[in-house]
Amino acid sequence: MSILLSSLGLGLVLALLAVGIFISFRVLRFADVTVDGSFALGGAAAAATIAAGGDPWLATAVGLLAGAAAGAVTGALHVLLRIDGLLSGIIVMTALYSVNLRVMGRSNIPLVDQPTVVRLPQRILERLAGGEQAEWFGRSVSMSDAAVFVVGLFVVSVAAVLLRLFLATNLGGAMRATGDNPTMMQSLGVPTGAVLTLGLALANALAGAAGAMFAQAVGFADAQMGVGILVTGLASVIIGENLVGRSSLGVSLTAVVLGSVIFRLLVAIALRVGLDPNDLKLITAVFVAAALALPRLLGRKGVGRA
Amino acid sequence: MLDVTGISKTFNPGQETEVRALVDATLTVPTGSWTIVIGGNGSGKSSLLNAVAGSFMVDSGSIAIDGTDVTRLPQWRRATLVGRVFQDPFAGTSPALTVAENLALAARRGLFRGLGPLLRSRDRVGFRDRVASLGLGLENRMDQVIGSLSGGQRQSLTLLMATLRTPALLLLDEHTAALDPKSAELVIAATRRLIDANRLTALMVTHSMQQAADLGDRLVVMHRGGVERVYEGAAKSRLRPDQLTELFAELRMQDRIDTATAGMLAEAYIEAR
Ligand SMILES: Nc1ncnc2c1ncn2[C@@H]1O[C@H](COP(=O)(O)OP(=O)(O)OP(=O)(O)O)[C@@H](O)[C@H]1O
Numbered sequence: 247m248s249i250l251l252s253s254l255g256l257g258l259v260l261a262l263l264a265v266g267i268f269i270s271f272r273v274l275r276f277a278d279v280t281v282d283g284s285f286a287l288g289g290a291a292a293a294a295t296i297a298a299g300g301d302p303w304l305a306t307a308v309g310l311l312a313g314a315a316a317g318a319v320t321g322a323l324h325v326l327l328r329i330d331g332l333l334s335g336i337i338v339m340t341a342l343y344s345v346n347l348r349v350m351g352r353s354n355i356p357l358v359d360q361p362t363v364v365r366l367p368q369r370i371l372e373r374l375a376g377g378e379q380a381e382w383f384g385r386s387v388s389m390s391d392a393a394v395f396v397v398g399l400f401v402v403s404v405a406a407v408l409l410r411l412f413l414a415t416n417l418g419g420a421m422r423a424t425g426d427n428p429t430m431m432q433s434l435g436v437p438t439g440a441v442l443t444l445g446l447a448l449a450n451a452l453a454g455a456a457g458a459m460f461a462q463a464v465g466f467a468d469a470q471m472g473v474g475i476l477v478t479g480l481a482s483v484i485i486g487e488n489l490v491g492r493s494s495l496g497v498s499l500t501a502v503v504l505g506s507v508i509f510r511l512l513v514a515i516a517l518r519v520g521l522d523p524n525d526l527k528l529i530t531a532v533f534v535a536a537a538l539a540l541p542r543l544l545g546r547k548g549v550g551r552a
Numbered sequence: 553m554l555d556v557t558g559i560s561k562t563f564n565p566g567q568e569t570e571v572r573a574l575v576d577a578t579l580t581v582p583t584g585s586w587t588i589v590i591g592g593n594g595s596g597k598s599s600l601l602n603a604v605a606g607s608f609m610v611d612s613g614s615i616a617i618d619g620t621d622v623t624r625l626p627q628w629r630r631a632t633l634v635g636r637v638f639q640d641p642f643a644g645t646s647p648a649l650t651v652a653e654n655l656a657l658a659a660r661r662g663l664f665r666g667l668g669p670l671l672r673s674r675d676r677v678g679f680r681d682r683v684a685s686l687g688l689g690l691e692n693r694m695d696q697v698i699g700s701l702s703g704g705q706r707q708s709l710t711l712l713m714a715t716l717r718t719p720a721l722l723l724l725d726e727h728t729a730a731l732d733p734k735s736a737e738l739v740i741a742a743t744r745r746l747i748d749a750n751r752l753t754a755l756m757v758t759h760s761m762q763q764a765a766d767l768g769d770r771l772v773v774m775h776r777g778g779v780e781r782v783y784e785g786a787a788k789s790r791l792r793p794d795q796l797t798e799l800f801a802e803l804r805m806q807d808r809i810d811t812a813t814a815g816m817l818a819e820a821y822i823e824a825r
């Protein structure tokens with residue numbers, strides 16, 4: 247039960263990242279690898295802010311803004327300097343590795359004894375339960391896991407609803423169409439480069455916020471925490487789209503959130519039955535590669551678009 | 553209205569693939585005129601329209617629309633003045649968005665796009681009526697994604713979108729060339745209706761001698777990146793398709809003679825060495 251709840255919670259926190267990846271890969275149709283760096287940047291910036299005595303929600307906002315800045319740099323490299331999109335992301339991701347070490351001043355910041363966004367709900371839950379653990383459905387549940395779940399659910403719901411509303415505005419609609427058909431949008435008077443850059447900033451803002459919350463949920467920030475996170479997020483997007491669907495924007499966003507949760511559960515189960523954690527990235531990578539290749543091999547369209 | 557003065561454009565200058573797409577091209581389109589552009593393959597028709605729309609910046613010369621010098625303006629800023637339909641029937645619409653959403657995007661051509669709702673219910677009625685006027689029955693498919701429609705349907709919608717906010721200048725580049733005859737006819741009928749009803753100023757490229765003879769009030773013949781001939785008034789209305797075909801043969805002959813002469817000169821020059 248505790249494993250279930252803790253993977254649900256982390257799945258919801260990482261769903262923020264998956265939603266960001268949905269924006270870059272699906273809405274903008276831009277293969278943005280910046281997220282590996284901006285996720286860790288968000289974690290680093292938040293941890294540094296908290297370690298310096300900052301409020302945890304402020305720290306999360308700092309992580310979000312730092313991620314947005316990273317995404318904007320990738321966009322600017324691509325739009326202003328005409329560097330290939332994939333390469334722009336790789337350049338920024340590489341640079342961020344050093345930036346993150348600078349931000350933290352060392353390779354990792356523990357947050358165990360620090361105030362975090364999880365702390366307050368955890369206190370409330372512990373008071374209600376009368377202890378750090380509670381008996382739910384006949385099993386012992388940690389109130390810190392329950393708190394991550396509550397905070398994760400709240401934040402990702404707010405983010406998904408706001409994003410859904412944004413995509414239905416004049417600007418949001420222009421962003422969707424820019425990913426779809428930039429030539430058309432130019433001819434309709436949209437500076438498509440600026441809109442793409444804005445979209446990448448938005449996607450990486452979510453990645454930064456996810457990193458900030460993830461660091462607070464697991465109790466530390468680490469320079470390595472972003473490695474491979476893009477492929478993980480992509481796996482979540484693919485799982486969600488295939489299990490839930492993508493008939494509309496609302497459905498797609500719900501799918502991506504659920505995909506992230508399901509992915510975490512699958513990982514927890516795999517580890518439970520004895521999978522070596524070191525093999526996790528290999529298996530995830532093989533899964534994503536297979537999901538992208540299968541529809542083509544089977545001659546079907548649309549399953550693993552990326 | 554449109555004043556194109558001595559524009560030139562060379563692609564890939566100095567390279568083996570160098571192409572002089574526009575060579576000192578000059579053209580004016582008076583307000584309210586529907587000017588047809590014809591010319592052989594590679595004569596610079598699309599390049600002329602692209603230059604006017606701002607798809608690329610010209611090397612020299614100037615372009616003014618409605619008295620505004622737009623020579624150095626990027627394409628998205630010229631969109632305030634210019635509505636556009638491409639040859640590729642899939643180029644002018646966003647396939648993942650619905651018919652209604654595409655129209656809503658076009659309704660704000662050249663305007664600021666903020667956080668107001670893209671699709672307002674009071675606009676929907678107007679959109680529906682406009683789409684119904686195309687006579688394709690698409691008014692019942694307003695909430696379907698455009699990607700599910702045929703090329704002809706999409707091109708008709710693109711035409712509607714380009715004129716939804718009345719443009720100072722409408723650019724049509726062989727917008728029926730990729731369609732089957734039946735769809736092409738429908739799109740031409742819609743073009744006629746929209747241009748007449750809104751008194752648009754239009755510049756239209758076509759490969760069809762029939763369209764060139766039937767449509768518009770002026771005709772421009774392009775050749776080797778420049779404007780070779782202009783027919784207007786009575787001279788235009790008297791033109792028949794076969795005369796245009798003859799003119800084309802004549803221009804092609806001239807080309808062949810020029811190439812032959814060039815060959816002879818080259819031979820003579822090389823032998824002389
Ligand atoms: N972006 C570009 N880069 C390089 N060359 C180009 C480009 N656009 C056009 N050209 C070249 O410029 C010349 C004129 O092309 P343009 O498309 O204007 O001709 P056109 O009159 O529209 O021909 P068609 O009837 O085939 O459409 C051609 O030789 C073409 O290959």
Ligand SMILES: [Mg+2]
Pocket residue numbers: 597598599726
């Ligand atoms: Mg052409």
